[in-house]
Every structure is written in structure tokens, then in C-alpha cells.
Amino acid sequence: MELFIIFLAFLLPLLQQAVLCSPLYTPVQPPSYPLAVKNPYLSDPTAWVPGNWVKTLPSASAQFWNGLNLTWSVIARVDDQAYSLFGVPAPGSGVEAAVVDKAEYTATHSTFTLTAGQATIVLDFFSQISPANLTRQIAPYSYLTVSATPIATATPNISVYTDIDNSWIGQINEGTLQLSWRWSLIDGSTAAFSVRPGGVDQYTEVQDTAQWGTAVYCGRNAANMPLSRAVGAVEDVRANYVANGTLAGSISKWVAHGVVAYSQDLGKVTGPTNVTFAVGYLRSPAIYYDGKAQATYFEATCSTPECGCVAALDDFAAADAESRQLDTQISSKAEDAGGANYSDIVTLSARQAFGTMDITIDNSTLDTNDVLVFVKEISSDGNVNTIDVMYPLSPILYVMAPEYIRMMLEPNLRYLAKNIWRYPFVMHDLGSAYPNATGHEDGHAEYMPIESNSDLLTLAYMYSTATGDKQWPAQYASLFRTYADDLVNHGLYTESQLSSDDFLGVTANQTGLAVKSAVALNAYGLMSGQSNYSDLGRQRAKTLYEDKLGTDSVQTHFTCVFGEEDSWGLQYNLFQDVLLNLQTFPKEAYEMQTNYYHSVHMEAGVPLTKSTQWSKTDWMLFSAATAMAPGVDNKTVRDMFIDDVHTFMSNGLNPVPFSDKFLVQGNSTSPAGTWVDFRNRPVVGGHFAVLALDGANQIKLDGN
Ligand SMILES: *[C@@H]1O[C@H](CO)[C@@H](O)[C@H](O)[C@H]1NC(C)=O
Ligand SMILES: *[C@@H]1O[C@H](CO)[C@@H](O)[C@H](O)[C@H]1NC(C)=O
Ligand SMILES: *[C@@H]1O[C@H](CO)[C@@H](O)[C@H](O)[C@H]1NC(C)=O
Ligand SMILES: *[C@@H]1O[C@H](CO)[C@@H](O)[C@H](O)[C@H]1NC(C)=O
Ligand SMILES: *[C@@H]1O[C@H](CO)[C@@H](O)[C@H](O)[C@H]1NC(C)=O
Ligand SMILES: *[C@@H]1O[C@H](CO)[C@@H](O)[C@H](O)[C@H]1NC(C)=O
Ligand SMILES: *[C@@H]1O[C@H](CO)[C@@H](O)[C@H](O)[C@H]1NC(C)=O
Ligand SMILES: *[C@@H]1O[C@H](CO)[C@@H](O)[C@H](O)[C@H]1NC(C)=O
Numbered sequence: 083m084e085l086f087i088i089f090l091a092f093l094l095p096l097l098q099q100a101v102l103c104s105p106l107y108t109p110v111q112p113p114s115y116p117l118a119v120k121n122p123y124l125s126d127p128t129a130w131v132p133g134n135w136v137k138t139l140p141s142a143s144a145q146f147w148n149g150l151n152l153t154w155s156v157i158a159r160v161d162d163q164a165y166s167l168f169g170v171p172a173p174g175s176g177v178e179a180a181v182v183d184k185a186e187y188t189a190t191h192s193t194f195t196l197t198a199g200q201a202t203i204v205l206d207f208f209s210q211i212s213p214a215n216l217t218r219q220i221a222p223y224s225y226l227t228v229s230a231t232p233i234a235t236a237t238p239n240i241s242v243y244t245d246i247d248n249s250w251i252g253q254i255n256e257g258t259l260q261l262s263w264r265w266s267l268i269d270g271s272t273a274a275f276s277v278r279p280g281g282v283d284q285y286t287e288v289q290d291t292a293q294w295g296t297a298v299y300c301g302r303n304a305a306n307m308p309l310s311r312a313v314g315a316v317e318d319v320r321a322n323y324v325a326n327g328t329l330a331g332s333i334s335k336w337v338a339h340g341v342v343a344y345s346q347d348l349g350k351v352t353g354p355t356n357v358t359f360a361v362g363y364l365r366s367p368a369i370y371y372d373g374k375a376q377a378t379y380f381e382a383t384c385s386t387p388e389c390g391c392v393a394a395l396d397d398f399a400a401a402d403a404e405s406r407q408l409d410t411q412i413s414s415k416a417e418d419a420g421g422a423n424y425s426d427i428v429t430l431s432a433r434q435a436f437g438t439m440d441i442t443i444d445n446s447t448l449d450t451n452d453v454l455v456f457v458k459e460i461s462s463d464g465n466v467n468t469i470d471v472m473y474p475l476s477p478i479l480y481v482m483a484p485e486y487i488r489m490m491l492e493p494n495l496r497y498l499a500k501n502i503w504r505y506p507f508v509m510h511d512l513g514s515a516y517p518n519a520t521g522h523e524d525g526h527a528e529y530m531p532i533e534s535n536s537d538l539l540t541l542a543y544m545y546s547t548a549t550g551d552k553q554w555p556a557q558y559a560s561l562f563r564t565y566a567d568d569l570v571n572h573g574l575y576t577e578s579q580l581s582s583d584d585f586l587g588v589t590a591n592q593t594g595l596a597v598k599s600a601v602a603l604n605a606y607g608l609m610s611g612q613s614n615y616s617d618l619g620r621q622r623a624k625t626l627y628e629d630k631l632g633t634d635s636v637q638t639h640f641t642c643v644f645g646e647e648d649s650w651g652l653q654y655n656l657f658q659d660v661l662l663n664l665q666t667f668p669k670e671a672y673e674m675q676t677n678y679y680h681s682v683h684m685e686a687g688v689p690l691t692k693s694t695q696w697s698k699t700d701w702m703l704f705s706a707a708t709a710m711a712p713g714v715d716n717k718t719v720r721d722m723f724i725d726d727v728h729t730f731m732s733n734g735l736n737p738v739p740f741s742d743k744f745l746v747q748g749n750s751t752s753p754a755g756t757w758v759d760f761r762n763r764p765v766v767g768g769h770f771a772v773l774a775l776d777g778a779n780q781i782k783l784d785g786n
């Protein structure tokens with residue numbers, strides 16, 4: 083007891099000091115906080131804020147995933163003193179920066195707590211994940227709730243200001259800027275500001291930003307919380323608010339450095355008081371596919387900014403309540419599956435993974451019975467529905483929404499069924515530049531035949547076994563057979579070609595591809611009821627493992643290339659064999675490989691292969707899950723991978739949306755734990771691999 087008191091007396095000042103010096107990060111400080119991350123173009127513009135900017139949040143800029151700054155600010159007046167809270171790099175006179183106390187993220191919320199005079203103000207950035215409710219899932223809106231609470235017995239008079247500008251529509255060059263804007267007030271209550279480019283360049287991008295969308299900022303007027311608005315130069319509009327505490331009657335013309343702005347008067351605040359804004363980005367149409375336009379699924383509900391604002395703000399309370407259930411379920415299930423560090427990883431990955439997808443319907447019919455999902459290979463090359471990206475993305479879908487696996491394979495299969503693609507193997511992607519899902523009539527696509535066939539067949543089986551749907555695979559039986567037979571003919575001694583790790587270049591006889599195709603043949607055999615394919619898959623596994631074609635001669639590990647004794651790498655292709663309980667390989671094979679990883683661990687993790695100084699977080703967690711195969715159950719190895727990814731994620735070196743590629747060995751210019759090349763990619767869905775072992779469809783929410 084005494085010891086305890088002494089401890090407390092000793093620790094308390096230190097703790098207080100820590101709180102005063104820097105914000106408290108819960109659960110950790112991530113590389114970047116998702117702020118508004120809902121679809122590939124509310125993923126550009128997605129708003130993120132780098133983790134190491136948060137201690138100076140009042141002056142920190144929101145960013146697009148690629149690092150372009152976005153204007154999105156929040157200021158509050160507390161008893162006539164203005165405080166910058168977020169996104170105000172040049173506050174001007176009379177504005178004080180609020181003090182950042184806490185920063186927190188969950189699967190769907192990023193929350194920052196600040197002190198501004200006699201008030202505690204929480205900024206809650208919320209992007210819903212609602213896989214079972216397609217309307218809510220794809221609603222192209224995220225929410226910002228500003229929540230003010232008086233300190234102690236104070237009753238401060240509080241108002242809140244916020245603005246956005248043309249950076250949200252990818253119109254970056256002020257010199258040539260052309261845009262139009264509109265403001266509406268619906269039924270005296272819902273306010274909608276919309277900003278769109280002057281000319282509409284359908285389906286085009288500039289610096290990865292879409293050029294044909296409309297940014298929307300929504301607020302709600304109420305008798306006890308009047309909303310005012312302005313349009314004008316950022317300095318003028320903010321100065322007007324700072325001086326007057328309201329925007330009523332101010333500037334109304336778009337000028338250079340223009341913003342659209344709201345202020346909302348909370349009045350004398352005696353208890354917690356919230357105001358919620360919704361920020362959106364609408365693209366109509368969303369995708370070009372099969373010679374036609376695909377609209378976002380949300381257009382079945384709404385196609386104007388005004389309707390969208392009403393829908394988004396009407397749905398806020400229900401969406402928020404649902405998100406709290408979802409957050410709790412994901413974090414507690416992930417913690418059960420792989421510990422607190424694992425939970426920190428998957429909760430940060432969730433919005434990013436779902437934010438790379440568009441959920442669409444035919445623009446001309448708006449038929450909601452025919453839903454297609456498109457995934458953007460963000461950051462690495464912008465391809466559409468890349469098969470070897472959908473493969474590592476899939477664990478999050480298996481856990482939360484297996485139906486999406488079918489909806490994203492469907493566009494590719496429909497295209498392949500037309501025989502425009504001239505090869506007997508699966509096409510690598512459905513178009514080289516999102517949102518043009520135009521295929522490859524010329525036959526030019528990345529040459530990755532065995533990878534692509536195996537990914538497709540394994541994903542199809544994954545969907546079918548997770549949902550019990552036998553009818554869908556039957557519909558594409560002949561295509562699946564073609565690709566399975568290609569694996570029969572070419573899947574063991576593979577010709578010179580790429581694997582998913584295309585940055586490694588082309589090689590023949592890759593062990594990983596042979597492993598992968600053995601697993602896929604087995605999966606195909608089970609899916610199609612032809613046991614001879616499963617038998618062949620197992621026979622190949624025997625050749626690779628027992629007969630040592632794919633291992634070193636004393637069987638300590640799988641090789642990268644047949645016969646190259648001391649080559650090695652992450653054998654992540656075993657994961658689906660474990661997940662789907664296919665038993666293509668014997669337990670001893672998983673065990674051998676699992677036990678090997680410790681011996682090749684570098685400074686910050688196990689590299690992808692012997693010849694790389696970096697690794698991939700998705701494949702690390704596939705390997706972690708493989709270590710939990712029945713009978714292997716090696717928690718030490720699982721946790722080694724989890725902790726390595728966790729250290730990378732929280733080391734403060736990487737101010738970008740979650741990168742899946744990082745240095746595991748430092749070099750003369752970059753320390754170990756530095757991100758490499760990729761950011762904000764869909765493949766972080768693969769971080770759910772360990773949780774996926776606990777089964778498909780794990781998240782159950784009220785109402786759907
Ligand atoms: C982006 O914002 C950050 C933080 O406010 C600032 O330091 C940086 O100079 C800005 N970059 C550009 C290109 O404006
Ligand atoms: C689905 O979301 C929409 C709003 O986006 C909401 O109106 C509807 O009630 C939700 N459906 C269910 C079953 O929760
Ligand atoms: C998509 O195709 C259209 C029409 O060919 C073209 O104008 C546009 O630039 C393409 N988009 C991208 C991102 O390449
Ligand atoms: C304050 O508001 C009044 C009108 O309501 C306006 O004339 C004045 O310019 C505003 N002050 C500033 C500093 O913008
Ligand atoms: C709070 O401040 C605003 C802006 O300065 C002012 O218009 C309003 O009258 C004040 N309300 C109260 C209750 O003092
Ligand atoms: C107000 O917002 C905060 C932050 O999102 C939230 O914790 C709180 O529950 C909200 N209060 C109400 C009454 O909605
Ligand atoms: C999409 O549908 C809307 C409504 O029918 C129509 O106005 C628009 O022209 C269509 N867009 C395209 C690109 O087909
Ligand atoms: C692949 O491996 C087999 C068996 O080891 C060998 O005969 C063949 O030459 C290899 N192929 C290539 C292209 O290296």
C-alpha cells in the first residue's frame with residue numbers, strides 16, 4: 083500500500099507533464115489519421131492528417147492521400163476569443179491556437195480533444211463503414227462533429243466556424259481556376275454548399291484527383307443554433323468570423339483563394355453541445371464500364387447535393403450509433419484474435435480498405451439488383467479491379483462482407499466471358515486507369531498468368547464457402563474450368579513471369595506461384611465438385627514439400643525459386659490453404675516455414691525475400707495467420723509479425739496513409755521502419771487475415 087502511494091506521488095507530476103507536453107494518443111499515434119475516407123475519390127480528395135502533425139493540429143493541414151494539402155478548417159469563438167482548432171496555418175491576429183490534449187482513432191472515428199479557453203472541444207471525424215447497408219456504405223459523405231463542453235462551472239458563449247475550398251475538387255491551380263458554386267437552404271433547416279469545376283472532364287484525373295466531381299459541405303440551421311454562411315477570400319471570411327462571431331451578411335462572390343464557410347452559434351453552453359457537418363464528394367457517373375456509365379449506388383437514393391445533404395444529416399444519428407457497435411466489435415474481436423497490438427492495426431486499416439471501393443449500379447436503369455464493386459489500386463498504379471490486389475484485400479471482406487468478393491469479381495468475369503481478352507488465363511486488371519474499366523482489348527496487361535488464375539479461383543471459392551452460394555460459381559463454370567486447366571498445364575514449373583510482387587521482376591519456376599496454384603486447384607476442385615482437381619493440387623503439394631521441389635534439401639524452408647537452396651521469402655500463399663481449411667499442404671509444411679522466420683528476421687521485421695531490405699505488411703500478416711494453422715499454433719511467430727507491423731505503424735517516421743511496404747533494414751539514408759513507395763492501398767484489408775481465421779461474416783449490427 084505504502085509503496086503504491088509513493089509510486090503515485092512520484093508518477094503523477096510526470097503524467098501531468100506528459101499530458102501538458104504532448105497529446106495523449108489512443109491507442110497509438112498512427113502514420114496518418116483518416117478524416118474523410120469513403121470512396122476512391124473521397125479518398126481523393128480523401129482527407130487525412132499526418133500523425134506527427136497532430137500536436138499542432140490547429141495549424142495542420144488536411145491532406146489528400148498523395149500529400150496535396152486540402153483546405154478544411156475549424157475555428158471556435160469562446161467568449162469572444164477565437165481559437166484555431168484545425169487547419170488554420172495562417173491564423174491572423176486575434177486568433178489563439180487551442181491546446182491539443184488527446185487524439186484517438188477507432189475503426190470509423192478519428193477524434194481530437196482540445197482546450198479552448200473555458201471549453202473542451204472535441205472534433206470527431208467519422209466515416210461510416212456499413213457493409214450490409216449498401217446505401218449507407220457508399221453514401222459519399224463523412225461527418226465532422228464539433229462537440230463543446232464547458233470547463234467546470236463556466237457557461238461560455240460558443241460559436242463554431244468551418245470552411246472548405248476548391249482543393250476538394252482537384253482544382254489546384256489558382257491561376258486557371260474555374261468553378262461554380264451554389265448554396266441552398268432546404269425547408270429552413272438543411273444547408274448545402276456545393277462547389278464544382280467550371281468545365282466537366284468526365285473520368286479524368288489530375289494528380290490522382292477526379293476532375294468531374296462536386297464537393298459538398300452540409301450543415302443544419304436550428305432556432306437555438308443559427309447557422310450563418312459566407313463565400314469569399316479565405317482571409318476575409320475568417321477575419322470576418324473572428325471579429326463578429328457570425329458570417330451573416332458577408333461576402334458572397336468567388337474570388338481568388340476562395341472558401342465556402344459556415345458558422346454556427348451554440349449560445350451559452352451549460353453542458354455538452356454538438357453540431358454536425360457532413361462533407362461529401364459526388365461523382366456522376368462513377369465508373370466507365372462495358373461501354374456504359376455506372377452510377378454510384380447512392381444515386382438510387384439521391385443525385386443532387388441538396389438531397390444528399392438531407393439524407394446524410396438525417397442518417398447521422400443512426401449511422402453514428404451503428405458505427406459505435408461496429409468499432410466495439412472490430413476491436414474486441416481483433417483483440418481476442420491477436421491481442422491489443424493487432425486490434426490497433428486492423429482498426430486503422432478498416433476505413434482505408436473500404437475507402438478504395440466504389441459500389442455501383444447501371445447509370446441508365448439504376449437497378450439496385452445488379453450491384454458491381456470497383457476497387458482502385460491507389461498509389462501503386464491506379465489500375466481498376468486488379469486481381470492480385472483484390473486477393474490481399476479480401477480478408478476484411480471475408481470477415482465483414484463476403485458478398486463484396488462476388489460483387490468485385492463480377493465485372494472482371496463478365497468481361498472475360500466476352501472473349502475480348504484473347505488468352506486462356508485471367509487478365510491482370512480491368513483497366514489501367516481508374517475509373518475507366520475498359521479492359522485490355524489489345525491484350526496488353528501485366529503478365530501474371532499463374533498468379534491471376536490462382537487468385538480468381540481462390541477468391542471465388544472463398545466467397546462461395548463464406549456465403550454458401552453454389553449457384554454463382556456454376557454460372558461461370560466454364561471460365562473457371564479454363565483457368566483451372568491453365569493451372570493444370572502451367573502451374574507447377576512456371577514459365578518466366580511476374581508474381582504479385584511484380585517489383586521483383588520476372589522469374590521462372592517460382593515456388594510461391596507453384597504453392598499458390600496447388601492451393602487454387604484444390605479450391606477449384608471443391609467448388610466445382612471435381613475431386614480430381616483437388617487430388618492434383620494435393621499431389622503437387624507433395625511434390626513441392628515432401629519431394630522437396632520447393633524446399634531446401636534439408637527442409638528448413640520453402641525456397642523462392644526451385645533449386646536455389648538458400649533463397650527464401652514470406653510464403654504468404656499458404657494462408658488461404660489454412661483459412662479455407664483446404665489441407666492441400668500438410669501441417670508439417672506450415673510448421674517448417676513458420677519456424678524458419680525467426681532466423682531471417684532483420685532489424686525491423688522479416689523481409690519479403692532474401693534479396694530485399696523491405697517487406698510487405700499484408701504478406702507479414704498472412705504469414706502470421708499461417709503460423710496459427712491447426713496443430714502449428716505458434717503464437718510467438720504470430721506475435722512477432724504483429725509486433726513488427728505495429729512498431730512500423732507507430733514509430734512516427736511515416737506521415738502518410740498506412741503504407742504496406744517498409745524497410746526492415748536501415749540503409750545510409752533511411753532508418754529501418756521507413757515506408758517505401760506505397761500508401762493508402764487497398765491491400766491493408768489483408769491485415770484482417772488473423773481475425774479471418776475466426777470465420778466469415780463476424781460483424782453483426784442492429785438493423786441489418
Ligand atoms: C501543407 O501544409 C503544411 C501544414 O500546414 C505546411 O507545412 C506545408 O507547407 C503545406 N504545403 C504546401 C505545398 O502548401
Ligand atoms: C440503411 O441506410 C439508410 C441511410 O443511408 C437508412 O435510411 C436505412 O434505414 C438503413 N437501413 C437499415 C436496414 O438500417
Ligand atoms: C478515361 O477515359 C477518358 C476517355 O477516353 C479519358 O478522357 C480519361 O483521361 C481517362 N481517365 C484516366 C484516368 O486515364
Ligand atoms: C462584421 O459584420 C458587419 C455586418 O454584419 C460587417 O459590416 C463587418 O465588415 C464585419 N466585420 C468584419 C471585420 O468583417
Ligand atoms: C454569443 O456570441 C454571439 C457572437 O458574438 C452573439 O451574437 C450572441 O448574442 C452571444 N450570445 C449570448 C447568449 O451572449
Ligand atoms: C457529441 O459528440 C461527441 C463526440 O463525437 C460524442 O462523444 C457524444 O456522444 C455526442 N453527444 C451527443 C448527445 O450526441
Ligand atoms: C446518367 O444518367 C443520367 C440520368 O438518367 C443522365 O442524365 C446522364 O446523362 C447519364 N450519364 C451518362 C454518362 O450516361
Ligand atoms: C524449372 O525447373 C525444372 C526442374 O528443376 C528445370 O528442368 C527447368 O529447366 C526450370 N526452368 C527454367 C526456365 O529454369
Ligand SMILES: *[C@@H]1O[C@H](CO)[C@@H](O)[C@H](O)[C@H]1NC(C)=O
Pocket residue numbers: 570612614615618
Ligand atoms: C477431371 O475429371 C474430368 C471428368 O470428370 C475431366 O474432364 C478433367 O479433364 C479432369 N481434370 C483433371 C485435371 O484431371
Ligand SMILES: *[C@@H]1O[C@H](CO)[C@@H](O)[C@H](O)[C@H]1NC(C)=O
Pocket residue numbers: 676677678679680714715716717718719
Ligand atoms: C514457434 O517458433 C519458434 C521460432 O522458430 C520456436 O522457437 C518455437 O518453439 C515455436 N513454438 C511452438 C509452440 O511451436
Ligand SMILES: *[C@@H]1O[C@H](CO)[C@@H](O)[C@H](O)[C@H]1NC(C)=O
Pocket residue numbers: 421423721725728729730732
Ligand atoms: C506491441 O507493439 C509494441 C511496438 O509497437 C511493442 O513494444 C509491444 O511489446 C507490443 N505489445 C505486446 C503486448 O506485444
Ligand SMILES: *[C@@H]1O[C@H](CO)[C@@H](O)[C@H](O)[C@H]1NC(C)=O
Pocket residue numbers: 745749750751752757758
Ligand atoms: C534506402 O531505402 C530507401 C527506400 O527503399 C531508398 O529510397 C533509398 O534509395 C535507399 N538508400 C540507399 C543509399 O540505398
